[in-house]
Amino acid sequence: MTYKAVVLGSAAVLAFVTPATAQDARPAPVAELVKAVDIPYQQFSLPNGLRVVVHTDRKAPVVAVSVWYNVGSKFEPKGKTGFAHLFEHLMFNGTENVPGDFFEPLKQIGATDLNGTTYYDRTNYFETVPTGALERTLFLESDRMGYLTGAVTQGVLDEQRGVVQNEKRQGDNQPYGLTEYKITEGLFPATHPYGHTTIGSMADLDAASLQTVKDWFHDHYGPNNAVLVLAGDVDVATAKRLVTKYFGGIAKGPASVAPAAPIPTLPRAVNETIKDRVAAVMISRNWVVPGLNDKQAAGLDVAAGVLGGLASSRLDNALVKREKLAVSVSASNSSFSQLGMFTIQAYVKPGVDPALVTRRIDEIVADFLKTGPSADEVARVVTRNTARTIGGLESVGGFGGKAVALAEGALYSNDPGFYKKQLAALATQTPASVKAAADAWLARPAYTLTVVPGPRDAYAEAQVPPKADVPAAAEVPAKGTRGDLPTVGQLTPLTFPAVQRARLSNGIELIYAQRTAVPITQAEISFDAGAAADVPNKLGTQQLTLNMLEQGTTRLDSIQIAEAEERLGADINAGSTADRTEVSLSVPSANLQPALSLWSDIVRNPAFADAEVARVKAQQLAGIQQELTSPNGLAARVMPKLLYGPASPYARQSGSGDPAAVASLTPADLKAFHQAWLRPDKAKIFVTSDRPLAEVQAALEGAFGTWRGTGAAATKAFGAASQPSRPRIVLVDRLDSPQSLIVGGIPTSLTGTQDLLPVVTANDSLGGDFLSRINMDLRETKHWSYGVSGNFRQLEHAAPYTIVAPVQADQTGPSVKALQGDLSDYLGAKPLTQAEFDRTITGAIRSLSGDFETSGAVLQAMENNDLLRRPDDYYATITRRYQGLTLPQLNTAIRGALDPAKTVWVVVGDAKVVKPQLDSLGLPVEVVPAASVATAR
Known part of the structure; x- marks a missing residue:
């Protein structure tokens, strides 16, 4: 789960002339081509207010199911920051009729592009499922809309609170990880709806009680505050029948009313500096601007592209290519429902005075405001944006497909077809209109944040709340009354394109x-x-x-x-x-x-x-x-x-x-x-x-065709065996880290060109999936991590096993010990179970059509097959191979592949906090300063 933005870019089907040389190429006017972009849809509403949008696309036997709720962090009052995102997590943790993690039933039906996100304006849930699993999916989505709170116990709340706090730590632990907080505080009054980050504060998350989160759900997640989009292998008649059946009985809730969110203007330019353990000075200049429904939003998009969005942008050409003052520079316009944020960001070249870079940014922006863009600059931005979005619309769902375009338009603009208006606005931009938008908003005072190398200020860590005094009976989840999950209908097998x-x-x-x-x-x-x-x-x-x-x-x-x-x-x-x-x-x-x-x-x-x-x-x-x-x-x-x-x-x-x-x-x-x-x-x-x-x-x-090589071709030497390191822990000392990154590596005798389907399939339940044992242990059971994975890395001449586990710093040693135990159990006394085997095989087969919905996925599969010397029809025949696997075969395969006693661990964290925890694990611990990692060891 993430809290990233999902904002539709502009899209158009382009029909360009084909000149003889690339530099002479000229696109046809985009205004003539926008009408070629179409996502046909029909819509209806249930009596309870649920709005349903249906788009039919029969290219693959899959349906994207996307539910967008009109609730995001802008609805959160003081003291409840992070609640929308916290509840996004809670809504994955089972309902009254489907207890347990929602990833379990979704995995069984072969869901792909499965996730949920929260941002300022919305919370959404989405999955792409085989057509035959649509009815079951609608049951699941309707159950978390109408039958959730009885399943939310204090234990579930504490679990997901811990996960969210580790998600926050994971972001904060990155270089420049605190800049979003400072920029938000600098641009907005504290009481403004957009005046706090979506992830929220540690203190507010600590303070969230069971009753307050249940009240939050009651106030915001009713059907009348939601848009349901079905896109893919479905028609409106089927959608109306199934949606009415499963969502029709859910009662309306209070209406979510968007809070007033005026665009603040700073009384004067503000310049602040913070320290962080970074290598380069970063300068970030920021303005609050109108949102996506404003007539000048498209002009601001183009302005951002001309200034710093194109590879040939003015800032990049001047600061990076010609004057060599910065190592990178960018500009972006992030459009939200009620306002937007325009940002220019530059990473200063080491040895260059940041004040000089700041002055040059001022001069370049001032010149842009004075002269405006050229017609060619406008055309290049429009062409680049439209071409990229065409490719994104190949997918029916996910983070940026057709369902996203329709849902965003319906929720933010009361028009599923709003993408067409965005396209029309983009296509009609001129140098004058872009200049007017920039003049109106970028001539205003800006908030500038400079991040310089140095020790970071004290980190606001979470406080573990006292165990709630809850009667035992209150911890018993309510029992559902809706009956069993619908059966999965007939599924169409994967048709992998002929190679x-x-x-x-x-x-x-x-x-x-x-x-x-x-x-x-x-x-x-x-x-x-x-x-x-x-x-x-x-x-x-x-x-x-x-x-x-x-x-x-x-x-x-x-x-x-x-x-x-x-x-x-x-x-x-x-x-x-x-x-x-x-x-x-x-x-x-x-x-x-x-x-x-x-x-x-x-x-x-x-x-x-x-x-x-x-x-x-x-x-x-x-x-x-x-x-x-x-x-x-x-x-x-x-x-x-x-x-x-x-x-x-x-x-x-x-x-x-x-x-x-x-x-x-x-x-x-x-x-x-x-x-x-x-x-x-x-x-x-x-x-x-x-x-x-x-x-x-x-x-x-x-x-x-005329290309010929000159001289002798080089070759790689894999002949001589190279011995991996003995089992040990290498601790890279990274000061002031609120999290530790644990990476475990197990060498194997395998190579990627061997038939690794049995071991890769067996690993699905160990580390390869959200429901895997190591992820469920450290994330869901112990809530020490936002996410843990383990996978075989299939290379041409090797196939080692690697584990990646970012964990809170105070649980680093226990996390390594837990991972050691999970590995030993899976390879020994607690091997893959029949239930895990069935879930893995069923999910792998049913997900194939979704896995290869896009051209990019097919291209990647073709390359992997060639590298690993598999036949071109490998995926066309893989269903039969999955069906031939057995539980004993998988357990034997992974036991023969992995020896946990050979594991070497790399831990990146604050040694003064972490080393005492690692010293108790029985492995030698070598401490390495972060600065020494630059050279060969």
């Missing part, structure tokens, strides 16, 4: 699947390289090479590349896994030809210009220093050598590299790496597209 293979004339293999739900092409050129190919004595070479790809080719500089991508609506990104180095492309298919020309130029012809290498190298060095302040960054730099052994190529997975090595890299080093590893004889291209294979292949032939 076709072809070759370009130079031998590059093309692996292709057609997907026609949206007019988008997604492609990835994958090289047999990855982190394992990094240069042993120059770790960070691969990362710097990838960082340089979009910073200039032999014919385009970095700004020209960014502008070309934006005009085409293309996203090009470079990254790597342990085994592969990848450069991806996503673009509206109408622009495929020019986008491939640009993509090919980036991949084939990077310039590695001296000045650009120096600039990007400085950014990467700053990024390394940032990693050394992050719990996850520190653990990721320490664990690989311990888990794989220092001589293994997989030990080179050390973040962004060794700072001394990166500082010494030259353009010649990067050219050598590119020539040895990013070459056609080490490449494969994976594509999903609505365009047929013949057209895609011909376009790729023109872009890559």
Whole structure:
């Protein structure tokens, strides 16, 4: 569960002309294309006030179920901050008719995209389920709407309070983790509805009583305060019958009335500074602006894009690329129901005076307000935003699919089709309208927060409330009266798209699947390289090479590349896994030809210009220093050598590299790496597209067919065995950490290319799922963590097991001990049970259609199958393989794979708090200062 925003961006189906070269590409006017975007819907309301919106999409046998309640943190009075988010958690913990965790019945029906979120304006619950499970899902959603409070006991409240407080600690524990609180306090009066964060205060969460949370539910979660959206393989007649059956008997509740939320204007500019254990100074400039229903919201969106949202934005071009004063800069406009927040954020380059960066931000914003954007800047923002959202609308549910667009419009604007008005407003933006919006709101005084390196002020920790004096009878949950859960109907098996293979004339293999739900092409050129190919004595070479790809080719500089991508609506990104180095492309298919020309130029012809290498190298060095302040960054730099052994190529997975090595890299080093590893004889291209294979292949032939490698190709050496570390605890001393990050690694004799389906399936109940034993133990039973997981990492030449557990600092030692016990029990006296086996197999089979609803999921599956040497029809046949597994087979498989006695633990936390707890566990404890993690160990 999260408390993130879910706000619809603009969307349009783009139909661009196809010029000969990428930099000459010009989109057709977006205003002519907006009408092509359509999410047809019908709606009805029940007598109790429940509003229902139905969209039919038959592309897959799944239905997105999304329930949005008109209650968020803006409704919380003083003393009850965090209640909406706390209740979001409570509503996952069972009802009068479905006792126990709601993830259990949802797992059994194969739900995907399953979550709940809370923010200022709303609380929502969503899941995508097989069509045959829709009736059961509606029973579940209606039960937590109408039959919840009898199941909320003091024990349930205490459990979820602890989970939420660890969610808060987890956020606070990150670098810059306290900035949201300061910015909120700086922008709003304390009494303003948006004047406190959604996560709430520790004190208010501590003070929440059983009666106060039940009263909160009664006042806000009635059907008349909710919107239910069903999107996917469903029609309105079916929806009306089922929704009436399950929701019709729920009584109305009090109406949630949105509180008055005027847009505050600061009487004068405010500048504050706080300290945090960070590597770079961060400057954040903030304004409160109108919300998404205001006529100037679209203009502010475009202003944010021009200033700092585009890769070619004014702030980025000036501060990062030309003047080299900042390592990164961004601008965003977050639109909520009643107001919005406009933010400019810059991370200052080490050694640069922050006052100079602040002054330059002022000057650039002032110039923007004076001159406004150009027509080309406006067009690039509009094109970029629309292209990205088209891809998001391929999904019927989740965090940003069709159900979200309809629900948000209905709840925030009383119009499920409000997305069309947003599109129209975006499409009609002009330089004058954007300038007018910026003039009206960004010329006002701003709140500026500067975060500088230094010891953080004392952390407001939770106080454990005294055990409530509750009579035993009051702890007995009410018994339900609605009968058994509906049966699951007939389910349509997964139809995985046919995968076709072809070759370009130079031998590059093309692996292709057609997907026609949206007019988008997604492609990835994958090289047999990855982190394992990094240069042993120059770790960070691969990362710097990838960082340089979009910073200039032999014919385009970095700004020209960014502008070309934006005009085409293309996203090009470079990254790597342990085994592969990848450069991806996503673009509206109408622009495929020019986008491939640009993509090919980036991949084939990077310039590695001296000045650009120096600039990007400085950014990467700053990024390394940032990693050394992050719990996850520190653990990721320490664990690989311990888990794989220092001589293994997989030990080179050390973040962004060794700072001394990166500082010494030259353009010649990067050219050598590119020539040895990013070459056609080490490449494969994976594509999903609505365009047929013949057209895609011909376009790729023109872009890559003439490419030839020069010199000898490099190879990776996995022949010599590398011994992992002996069992021990490495404690990385990170001062003032309210949480500790525990990472456990167990080496195995497995490799990812083996048939690991039995062990991966067996692990579902140990660490691979929300309902897994280690998560339920540390999160739900002990509430020491927001979430714990354990998984086999399937690499080409290895498959170790890793556990990740962020826990509250005062329970670090007991948490490691609990994990040790959970592992030993599962592999010994308390193995996988029949109930767990049945839940896992049933859920895995039923979730397949939802798992592969989108083109991105199919593309990833194609790549994984190729890497792990599985047949292209692996997922087309996996149902039969699941059905052939047995309980004894799974227990035998995982017992043979894992030896918990070999576990090496990395703990990132405050040593003065944590080490005494770890000393009692019977393992040697090595304390490592965080600063020493930068170099090879």
